[in-house]
Amino acid sequence: MEMKGDFMERFFKKLNTVVILTLIITLSALTGISAEANSTPGVSDVNAQELNAEDRLMQAMATTDIDYTAHVQNIGWQNSVQDGQLAGTTGMDLSLEALKIQLENDYNMNTGSIEYTLHCQNVGWTPVVSDGQVAGTTGSGLQAQAACINLSGQIAQTYDVYYRVHSAYYGWFDWAKNGEVAGTLGLDTKAEAIEIELVKKGSPAPGSTAKTYVDPSTLSNEGIISYTTFVNNGWMDVVNNGADSGTVGLNLPVLGLAVNTPNKEHDSSIEYKGYFSNVGWLDQTFRDGEQATCGGQPLEAVAIALKGLDDYSYDLYYQVSVQDVGWLGWASDGQIAGTNGGGKAIEAIHMLILPKGSPAPAPYGDSFKQLENPQFWYWPLNGYGPERITSGFGYRAEGIHDGIDIGVPQGTPIQACKSGTVIVAGWYYGYGICAVVVNDTGEKVYYAHMSAIGTTVGARVLQGQTIGFVGSTGNSTGPHLHLGVLINNNWTNPINFF
């Protein structure tokens, strides 16, 4: 019913044009004034001036419109739209899944049809269909990624069909025409919306036609990134730009990560570091597909960066979803993505390489979250556990030992056990170079005998932040960290907190 109403409305619009043109013809005949003087501004054909009024009447009657309808993830079939309007959605993270396109050939002055296909996830190009039939898939949750549309028959002599696709992460591509590819191929990146317009041959395109699609297999200079995560007992299938690796909401920690840029040009590489539960940041920097794992420990945070010439051409973005926390904001180019302090694992990650200067994917920033877990004390020496304790807490012949001594190499970074405020940073009696931090939860923590201090009085430190380096200053016989915890002016055995 709606289609019929639409048709009638357009019929009357056309009828108005017909009436006006008929009047012009009549007036021309009566007065002898050339119809050229009343030339319709919209007609820009080279031969327009040569058309006589009758031809122009015929052309107006033969104007063809285009109707199309998108099938969208979680929504289903939308209402149909016309002539350059948006079908699908933008900014909702919903995939276009299928498409129907129809020509409205008033009076059948133009004969011919419209043919189209969608390139879909796991399927590739779906069968070419025409004139209102369904291209793509419905009911299987498969995202469409690219579109191809063409005209055939007499109408192809009169019109060009232009269309452009809005893709996740990329936004609007430029206008493709007459069977060109619009969207992305081979990137696991969903198409979200499409606009389609018929333009008379010889008339200008609706907008730029410079870049209609991305296909990493043909555009060697286009950024692409592949990655995989280790979940449960194995590595997941490698995915590309924008696709999730890992799981969400299944409480399955990511235990490893491997990242590569198979399409890179120049002398470039991708580098990444991992922060693992109970261990902290690994010293090792992983490159170009190396598997970053740590004896089955969950991954809590990552930092990933492009190195070499690609660093000048592209920006790298990545985003992680964390157990009980959800998706954090996007990080870029070496920033930390993940959490610290809560023992919460990364469950999923996705990444993107975009040309330098492209807008950052949203939400950008806040990619790292310091989890304020009052129960949780961070072990202050990454890579060295409690087995390194050389002297425990308690009374000795010479008096109380007011902390624990942890023997580790000179220069080992010391991380704050909890977030707090620094009240001592420097030489402090027999403690040598020492930092004292008042935790947000009230305890005073002494980090003593440092070789160098890494903070200042009054500074706020975050749990896990480096505040100094192991040494043997003050009353000490060898490199170690003396860790003391004072609660309500009572020395308390620090080991109780780990």
Ligand SMILES: [Zn+2]
């Ligand atoms: Zn000591």
